[in-house]
Amino acid sequence: MAKKTMIEAIRDAHHIAMEADEKVVVFGEDVGYFGGVFRCTAGLQEKFGKARCFDAPICEGGIVGAAIGMAAYGLRPCIEIQFADYAYPAYDQIVSEAARLRHRSGGQFTAPMVIRMPTGGGIFGGQTHSQSPEALFAHVSGLKTVIPSTPYDAKGLLLASIEDNDPVIFLEPKRLYNGPFDGEHDKSIVPWSKHDDAEVPDGHYTVPLGKAKIVREGKDVTILAYGTMVHVAKKTAEDQGIDAEVIDLRTLVPLDTETIAQSVQKTGRCVVVHEATRTCGYGAELVSIVNELCFWALEAPVERVTGWDTPYPHSQEWDYFPGPKRLGAALNQVMEA
Amino acid sequence: MTDTGRSYLHVPEPSFRPGDKPTFDEMIIPKAGAARRPPVDVHPDDIQDLARTIIRVMSSDNEAVGEWAASLSDEEALEGLKDMMRLRTMDARLLRAQRQGKTSFYMQALGEEAVACAFQKALEPGDMNFPTYRQQGLLITSGYPMTSMMNQIFSNSQDPMKGRQLGNLYSSKEHGFFSISGNLATQFVQAVGWAMASAIEGNDRVGVGWIGDGSTAEGDFHAGLVFASTYQPPCVLNIVNNQWAISTYQGIARGNAATFASKGLAFGLPSLRVDGNDYLAVHAVAKWAIERARKRLGPTLIEYVTYREGAHSTSDDPSAYRPKDEADGWPLGDPIERLKGYLIARGVWSEDRYAQMASEIEDEVAAAQRESEAIGTLLEGDKPGPRDMFEDVYEEMPPHLREQLAQSLKEAGEG
């Protein structure tokens, strides 16, 4: 099996989806001839022609709105927003239109489409290339929200998302595009070629939406994570010598509450972690769910480890990022309680 | 390209891609001096042709010709040359600094220096630009200290944005330069709103919107035009058409279906198209539009025809999507070379004096860089800290942020 970066895995998923189904079309800013600023759509236009992979004007509202129209017609658009930070001009189309089309038309019209966008920080991108807006999507009924943490999952989840009949927000942690990132920012980058989860089978496979994955088994505490933070969680647990069970949620909506509940019932402790700002972040939802499902099994209050409630800074990136130190402190806290 | 036979979706393509021999033969370039200069109170309907031509002043013999000529003295033109040279020298040095890891990212204005530099020269204190990331020429011309720019580029402890912003996203209220957003086009309609405030308050301060060719596709561009047209506030709306938006050429934003300037016509806005590499033409047109605004005659839309000579940013490699030598064939020349040629032809300047000035500027910029680097660069020296991240989120830090700040200081070993 070949090892692939997350970018290569995403590209591969596009190729397979477009080959399998001619209804799949791909467009966005710089995605056509150039193949995307992160190269995730490279080669598609050459292979499938300009009518199936093309450049869009710089108009996110237009990109999503046009994709909704195509989806209503019967196509399956898989579109790219260049950075999640630029989804806001399209927010109305996503929230009021794509998300509700099936419901408000009594099922007559649907919007089977994927909106891909790079998310998260760790690349010194400042406040407009670093945000993690997943909660803004997870909060909206009618949308599914997916975040892979490995090349294997990225390919399988993207194929599942494209084949799904509902609109899917597909957030790609850009810090993971070229290698797993465990939060040790001053060490050199480990490429995906050195990582087991970069083994990506050649052909078609899917990773089902709504299924979390236990990426590290443990008895003492459950860490709920997704995207970049999955790698930070694994590394922190190892470094601290804590027998933590790390769960990669993979899909935020629908959420695999069964896997979460089973784990927390076993460990009796839970830490929830994300890079996004804290207030009303997705972690708040997770804490509620753990409390609802596992309250009587808990031996300590659930801890939340997040980015701060500030815009994502440029030079203080590592003061903002919830790295091993912040997570480690929270782990100690729940273990001592 | 293997298009499935039945599809007929129109996807515009530039005439030349890597490997092709580029020419700009299709571009219609009127002679310098050919366009008339109407009175500022002209009815917009009577100058629709100016949205479809290219207003030019400097001829191929380096003379200033026609009705738009003579808006600047020799001395002022020389200052303009110096501004553009300082800008280009600074860009080149900071580009190298980025390669050396002293900053995360850089964007240069190579080839389009005349647009911002000449425009700023026509403004007055109290006016406000709402710029994009490629108008650092406004700051250079308005006298914003170069070290302040560099301190931001290096995100050191003297960075006026306190490490919060990307290097190129400057802000200086004092110099009439509104804080740049990383999100495209948002500022365009804000400039109109600022000008509406000027009208509401009975003032004649001018709001200036800036936008790139590619970004005119955003809704905020159209919002800017309709608000400008509806309320007729004192604003100038500038479109910098440098032919490219990262990898997409101006045709994707429909610059070849109709000129960008002509997008103002449906809103009844006086709309002008000007040679963006002609410092004298940019200045003359800017002055005309600003005078209109100041005389309460309403907004003007201006398209500057220029060329993005460098990469989009330090993250970009244009050889993947356009011919390497495309810039060489750009028919409107280089703004610095042209203004220099004009001054030499006027007999007020010489190649020798130019060379001497170039070396003086090199020294000046190098000194500013040394001063700034001595304070710190992205990963070394004196840097903004966690406190700078928490301040200014609100006027007063609410309790939950105070708590988070304390935790953050503790994490950084400062608490």
Ligand SMILES: Cc1ncc(C[n+]2csc(CCOP(=O)(O)OP(=O)(O)O)c2C)c(N)n1
């Ligand atoms: C809302 C939004 N969408 C996308 C981007 C990403 N982006 C940054 S610059 C750019 C190209 C802009 O081109 P143009 O407007 O022509 O300006 P130029 O870079 O040529 O000066 C794009 C797509 C962004 N910053 N903001």
Ligand SMILES: [Mg+2]
């Ligand atoms: Mg452009």
